Amino acid sequence: MINKSANYSILAVDDDPTNINVIVSHLKPLNAKMLVATSGAAALEIISSAPPDLIVLDINMPNMSGLEVCRQIKANPANKHIPILFLTGSEKDISEAFAVGGVDYIIKPVRSEELIARVNTHLTLSTLVDSLDKANVMLESVNESLEIKVAERTKDLVAANVNLRREIDERRRLQDKLTYLSNHDFVTRMYNRNSMEIEVRQVMEAAESNDANYYFLFIDLDQFKVVNDTCGHIAGDELLRQVADLLRNLFSNDDIIGRMGGDEFAVLFKLDSLEHAIRRTSAVKDAIEGYRFEWGDEAFKHSLSAALVELDESIDSVSHLMSIAERTCFESKRKGGGEVSVYNYTRQHIDKTHQQMRIIPLIHNAIENDQFTLYFQKITPIVPEERIKIEVLIRLIGNDGKIKPPGQFIPIAERFHIITEIDKWVLKKAFAALADMPSNVQFSINLSGDFIAKSTAAVTIRELAKEHNVTPSQVCFEITETSAISNIQSTHELLATLQPDGFKFALDDFGTGTSSYEYLKELSVDYVKIDGMFVRDIDKDEISQKMVESIAGIAKAKGIKVVAECIETAESLDILRQLNIDYYQGYYEHVPESLVNFRPR
Known part of the structure; x- marks a missing residue:
């Protein structure tokens, strides 16, 4: 509420x-x-x-x-x-x-x-x-x-x-x-959150000296807002009082029950096994979902989202317990409500976020101490040309010295919005490397959606290009179709600002969006990179071949060059030649390697 x-x-x-x-x-x-x-x-x-x-x-x-x-x-x-x-x-x-x-x-x-x-x-x-x-x-x-x-x-x-x-x-x-009043919720006359936490802390401290099995049930009523919006807050308070009475009847005087705020309740109870605790929770769920709340001529039934957490040695404080319970309950909400998530059963999924967060300091450390490194993969023209094109790729050097692929850290950096720091690191290193390259070399550099959305994106790129004396035409920025669509206004502005300087742009992973052709028509990019999901089996799948042919036809009608990704066989390459694709990229031609090995011929 x-x-x-x-x-x-x-x-x-x-x-x-x-x-x-x-x-x-x-x-x-x-x-x-x-x-x-x-x-x-x-x-x-x-x-x-x-x-x-x-x-x-x-x-x-x-x-x-x-x-x-x-x-x-x-x-x-x-x-x-x-x-x-x-x-x-x-x-x-x-x-x-x-x-x-x-x-x-x-x-x-x-x-x-x-x-x-x-x-x-x-x-x-x-x-x-x-x-x-x-x-x-x-x-x-x-x-x-x-x-x-x-x-x-x-x-x-x-x-x-x-x-x-x-x-x-x-x-x-x-x-x-x-x-x-300081210890109880005014509406339900139950313990309030502060008192509930005090009671739980005392139980946790006492439980350390015995073998009792305690379980913490966190309950969130689904659709509670419907009652407030339909009948007013007086009706909402009455519903909370009735739910509180239901819970009192379902538990004993030895159990600790409280209202945690809004439409959230919690119960700390003792049973001999997790199996019995799950049965008790199911009984609570059935009782609440079977209850009919009446207000005037209106009648409502509610489901609940709940979390059941067994107290064990891994839970070291009340705040830790509350955090686990709320995250676990959120998993129930995320599934659409009407669910009970047992932390001991879903621990691996719920703790995945915490495992990911441990990687964040590693990313910060890599940025500060230069523990990233650049790789490259050739972008090969179907018809030989003087310009040499490569895509610049990033890898993380682990504490053990092993190279970690981007899939192990880029999604986490994007999720926690620290990807722009990685973008800046790549831009600095790539521009520095490009400064020593012949004029016929072009680097393709990936930009994240977060970086594109920054108002300072164009300024940062221009300053780095000037600092390293890089010719803009030697740089092609790759923007994934998803990032472009999510930041369409920022993408338009970045293209409008940098293309007159000579910078090139490619729409990467094309074909994965729901309105791909619409955005291909709308964005004035120089290249389109067809997503590997359409190219990988092009020699075996007629539908994939037709998709690639369709994308290539529309792109060429706009004067846009086409790059096919994930080419792994000679047969796939032969089909690309027949479809007049401009460039291809994949393990068939070149397995990514360290940028220090790049020697333009």
Whole structure:
């Protein structure tokens, strides 16, 4: 459930404007006032003049890291209450992030549902703390009033005794109420998230000394927003109360149940085996999905997405458990809802993201310490020509000295938006190598979608070309069809800016998109590289042959040269000759090798 309130203000801090735009876009449903800063200094200046209700802060920023920004914020007593949610590409900074005062973290790339859920949670907690502070002020006022009255009525204790006792009782009731409110959710009267985490921590600490099997069930109601939108928030609150009663009836008094926020609930329970825990979870799922919620003339049924996590020695803290449960529940949501994911069964899939994130520091280290290396593959003309064309390829040198292919690190770099740093590294090294080549040599260099989308892309390329005295016509930039379509406006602008200089462009992996021909007609590229999936079996598959023939015909009608990739047999090459393809590339002609071996003849 999203808490929409224009009264909230959220400060997003990231040195990358693209990330800022992503965060603002994701948080738009909150209808909060968004403040942005692209540096730590700018963030501190904003906070000094208009402290926000919550800060989304990138850890890795130049000049002043997010950790230092957090330290300075928390050093000011006036700002210590502001919750700070860290963004990071690696978990290695998490311990320090919590140590300096962060309340939570999200691993990049940011997912909309996760970001909204985390922000909602901490805004709600912040609001509750503020309410408690106000209540404490009120309590102090009552106490002061009581003490004054006691002093004033000392001379007449007997007459004032009844009223005095009444006021003392009222103070105790108020204290009890405050204690209850601080530990329980107002709507469901269950433990709130903070108290739930405290209870779970105590159980985890006690469980270390015995052989008890504990299981944590995290529940997220599907389609809860439908009730709010259809019948209003009063109806939504009533649904939450009824679901809470259902859960109480399904578990014993020894089990710990809480509302984690929004439409999320959690239960910590003890059973003798995982099999029995799964059966209990199935019973909960059946009960909730079989329940009919009625409001006026409307009736609703809900499914649930849930995560079941067995507590074992691999889970070292409550925050670790919550992170696992939320990620596992997200897997259930991702499947369309109505699913229960058991972490022990899906651990390999869920932990894949964490394994990938461990590669991110390796990529950063490779960029900083020159542990990438360039390879090349020949692009051979069907009809011999003077120009020599090669495609520049990148490889990663592992810590063991072994060469890692791009498939092991490029997709991860793209996913976590650090691919532009690799692009810049390749451009620098390729331009430096090209500076020593004859004028009839042309390098084909791949550009990522993230790099194309940068407003500084053309400037970066021009500056490098000037620095290394590279003739633009010696460079052909390859842009995959998917990247071009995803960044169509940026692609148009890059072509319009650089083609007049003499730079060439190729549309790579052509034919894999849903509107390939439309974009071939729209983009003024110099080359089209037909995706290998159509070429690899061209000598055996008539459909593939017709596809290649069709693409080549349309390209030639526009005056575009055609390159066929993945040529592995002489038979395939003979067919390309018959189709009047201009160039071919593949293992039949040349297996990629180190660029240091390239000797133009």
